Amino acid sequence: MVSEPTGLAIEATGLVKTFGDNRAVDGIDLAVPAGTVYGVLGPNGAGKTTAVKMLATLLRPDGGTATVFGHDIVGEADKVRGKVSMTGQYASVDEDLTGAENLTLLARLVGHRKPAARARAAELLEAFGLTEAAGRQVKKYSGGMRRRLDIAASIIKTPQVLFLDEPTTGLDPRSRNQVWDIVRIIVGQGTTVLLTTQYLDEADHLASRIAVIDHGKVIAEGTPGELKASVGAGSVHVRLRHADRRAEAEQLLNKILSVEVRLEPDPVALTARLSGTVSDAGAAEQAAKALTELAAAGITVDDFSLGQPSLDEVFMALTDRPATTQEESR
Secondary structure, X not given: OOOOOOOEEEEEEEEEEEEOOEEEEEEEEEEEXXXXXXXXXXXXXXXXXXXXXXXXXXXXXXXXXEEEOOEEOOOOHHHHHOOEEEEOOOOOOOXXXXXXXXXXXXXXXXXXXXXXXXXXXXXXXXXXXXXXXXXXXXXXXXXXXHHHHHHHHHOOOOOOEEEEEOOOOOOOHHHHHHHHHHHHHHHHOOOEEEEEEOOHHHHHHHOOEEEEEEOOEEEEEEOHHHHHHOOOOOEXXXXXXXXXXXXXXXXXXXXXXXXXEEEOOOOOEEEEEOOOOOOHHHXXXXXXXXXXXXXXXXXOEEEEEEEOOOHHHHHHHHHOOOOOOOOOOO
């Protein structure tokens, strides 16, 4: 088990990485508290994976500095590697071996004798819900099972820092929730997790702090609550009974709230993000007035809610585009 973590697990200042003319990471600063899940959120091509590879000593930075528990990622790379583990976006296990064979082999490679290696493999297979599939070739595993095995492989020797690079890409909701539960358990045992993701709900569920990265730069950083509060007091969500009244409702909400109203893909739904200068009480008052005016206009509302902006709305406000666009460049 990892000792009780304190201070900063990772500290980076001005990290830069270029590939030809592409400045994939452009002066990133990070301060990751020990013993937490720290989310790095951004679209494909934002520079998340490149940044993680530098912190894990897999790439040498072209500028800036970074330390992992006080050890420089360039000058003390071997010491850093002794403290970290990484699970990338793609499976790193041998598909022709069974789950048990993969974990036993890796345990042997990190120094366990054969009986201890088998015991560690069995322990992890049970913890990750893979005991029944232990004797099955990995190529016959589902996507969720492979990701769980990947993470298990990363903690054969419990790391002080675990880099999870988009660990749930392509998984169904049930498998994603299983991976989330595993991440929480790992952090509960004292490991610091740096999680890169393009899924906003994933960052919201797991991370205590989040850095939003776009075009190789950190454009915002804070707790999920701080990031949401930074773009507005709240969002008014409305679902109408009749789709043919939506245009009228849009005009009315725009007039009452004095903000842009977004038409949702659902043909009866609208959303308006209130100004960040409005207090919580003021937001509730504006929302109540909007509901009253809609009723007075004879527009039937089936569902009406006022809540904090979602991380999706935060990202769109910060970057003027959703977090799942663009092709991965590096």
